[in-house]
Amino acid sequence: MTSSLATTRFSVLDRSRIRAGRTAGEALRDTVDLAREAERLGYHRFWVAEHHGVPGVAGSAPTVLAAAVAGATRRIRVGTGGVMLPNHRPLVVAEQFGVLESLFPGRIDMGLGRSVGFTDGVRRALGREKDDAEDFDAQLAELLGWFRGTSPTGVHARPSEGLTVPPFVLAMGEGAAVAARAGLPMVIGDLRDRDRMRRGIDRYRAGFRPSEWSAEPYVVVSGTVAVAATTEEARRLLVPEAWSMAEARTRGSFPPLPPAEEVGARTMTGKERDLYEAGLAGHVAGTEEQVADELERLVKETGAQEVLVTTSTYDREALLDSHRRLARVTGTGPLRAPA
Numbered sequence: 001m002t003s004s005l006a007t008t009r010f011s012v013l014d015r016s017r018i019r020a021g022r023t024a025g026e027a028l029r030d031t032v033d034l035a036r037e038a039e040r041l042g043y044h045r046f047w048v049a050e051h052h053g054v055p056g057v058a059g060s061a062p063t064v065l066a067a068a069v070a071g072a073t074r075r076i077r078v079g080t081g082g083v084m085l086p087n088h089r090p091l092v093v094a095e096q097f098g099v100l101e102s103l104f105p106g107r108i109d110m111g112l113g114r115s116v117g118f119t120d121g122v123r124r125a126l127g128r129e130k131d132d133a134e135d136f137d138a139q140l141a142e143l144l145g146w147f148r149g150t151s152p153t154g155v156h157a158r159p160s161e162g163l164t165v166p167p168f169v170l171a172m173g174e175g176a177a178v179a180a181r182a183g184l185p186m187v188i189g190d191l192r193d194r195d196r197m198r199r200g201i202d203r204y205r206a207g208f209r210p211s212e213w214s215a216e217p218y219v220v221v222s223g224t225v226a227v228a229a230t231t232e233e234a235r236r237l238l239v240p241e242a243w244s245m246a247e248a249r250t251r252g253s254f255p256p257l258p259p260a261e262e263v264g265a266r267t268m269t270g271k272e273r274d275l276y277e278a279g280l281a282g283h284v285a286g287t288e289e290q291v292a293d294e295l296e297r298l299v300k301e302t303g304a305q306e307v308l309v310t311t312s313t314y315d316r317e318a319l320l321d322s323h324r325r326l327a328r329v330t331g332t333g334p335l336r337a338p339a
Contacts, residue, residue, distance in 0.1 A: 004299045005292065009306040010330045011045035012038045012323065013081040013222065016059035017241075017312040018256040024058035028065065030316055031058075035069040037320055039076040042332035044306065046073070047081035047111055053122040056244055056256045063096040070104040079109025081187065081222070081308065082170045085139045086114055091157055094146035098160025111187060112140065113170035114178070137178055140169070144182075144213070167213055168220065176200040183211025187308060191223030192282030194301065201302055221298065222308035226285040227325035228318070234285040236260045237322060240314040242279030246272050257314045292329045 014034050018027045035046040048065045051057040059065055062080040070078040078100075083093055093110075101108045114136040144167060146157035169179035171188040179186035186204050188197055201219055208217045224241070228234040240257035243266070248254040250272050268276060284294045295307065309326065313319050 004296050005330050008295075008299050008304065008330070009044040010326065010332055011047065011077075011220075011306060011308045012043050013047040013049060013308050013310045014059075015049045015051065015057055015310070015312055016065065018056050018058050019314050019316075020256045020258045020262075022256070027058040028068075031065065032068055032072045034316075034320070034323075035073055035076065035078070038323065039073045041323060041327040043076065043323075043327070044332075045077040045079060045109060045308070047079045047109065047308065049081050050084050050087070050113075052087075053125065054254050056254045063093075063100060066108070067100060067103070070100065070107060075107075077107050077109055078104065079168075080111045081310075082111030082113040082168070084113045084115045085143065086136060090139055090143035091146055091155070094143055094157045094160040097165045098147075098157060098163055101163045101165045102159045108165050109168060110165045111168040111170060112143070113172070114175060115172070136174075137181065140167075140178065140182055143167075171200055171204065176204040177207060180204045180207035180217075181209060183209045183214050185214055185218035185220065187220040187222055189222035189308075189310070190282075191221070191284060191298070194282075194298075197221065198302060201304075218306075219302065219304045220306040220308050221302050221304040222310050224283040224285070224311045225291065225295070225307070225309045225322075225326060226283065226311055226313075227288055227291045227322045227329065229287065231286050231290065233318070234287070234291075234322075235280065237311065237313045237315070237318055238280050238283060238285060239263050241312045242276050245279045246275035249275050257312065259314050288325050288329050291326065295330070 014031045016027045016031045018024055031048060038046050046069060048062045049059050050062045052060055062083055066078050066080055097108060097110050145151050147160050147163055149156060149161045168185045168187050169175050171179055171186045176186060188200050205217045226234045226237040228237065239260040240263065243263040244255055244257055284291055311319060311322060
């Protein structure tokens with residue numbers, strides 16, 4: 001293990017991907033089981049995500065799922081990657097995280113994004129429009145204000161007021177600038193477009209304004225990391241998600257994850273094949289030695305303090321093995337002090 005990896009935090013985000021032939025309940029329980037294993041392996045955080053109306057994703061209520069994860073673990077930090085703030089009233093989000101922090105003090109993270117849903121139908125169901133994301137700065141300031149008791153309404157958020165729940169901004173598009181202006185830690189992905197990632201990190205660091213939440217820039221890079229005994233086995237881990245992404249972009253539906261061997265037997269159109277192959281490229285995948293070298297380069301290029309691993313695949317045992325191998329590569333052990 002290199003010195004760069006030894007001083008870098010490694011964390012896990014699981015999107016509760018549904019597997020073909022399995023139920024949403026199984027996907028959610030798989031997430032909780034993975035959190036237990038991540039804690040045993042010494043990962044720093046375990047986060048869950050928010051998706052609405054997606055056939056292949058069970059994680060639609062991140063604060064509810066975070067409560068289940070925190071209740072099933074003892075030490076690992078638990079949070080969201082993220083709650084999509086434009087979908088919710090900031091007061092309600094503050095109350096939810098206030099309850100989580102009160103139940104699990106010192107362990108809760110509040111990762112926040114600015115997405116308003118993938119489709120027009122989902123946005124209508126949520127009562128939102130695309131341009132609602134443009135108010136993200138104001139929504140974020142209102143949310144943080146509930147924890148500090150600064151709302152001009154005279155209302156007080158209970159039990160949130162007076163608590164400190166570390167906020168993070170998911171930096172997609174304008175997110176890097178938002179995180180910099182607010183003086184908050186930033187989570188940026190994905191690993192397939194390193195140039196864009198580096199530009200976002202540079203903008204964030206250049207524009208960062210110290211705040212009561214964070215005195216210095218803090219960068220978390222996120223993406224797929226797959227580790228196996230051979231390069232081919234690592235590539236197989238990528239196959240189900242790559243196919244699901246290709247299916248979503250050609251047919252408009254993000255389906256459950258199929259087994260890798262089933263994908264190999266499918267007949268694809270030229271466009272589907274191109275999207276599928278693109279979905280396999282650019283990730284950190286390979287043997288332990290190969291992944292260690294690639295992660296070393298990633299950390300040096302970005303100066304990131306933390307790597308958030310977002311790998312999804314059909315074979316849960318292979319996924320667990322990947323996380324175990326990654327823990328060995330990165331030397332995760334007893335949890336370091338929270339960020």
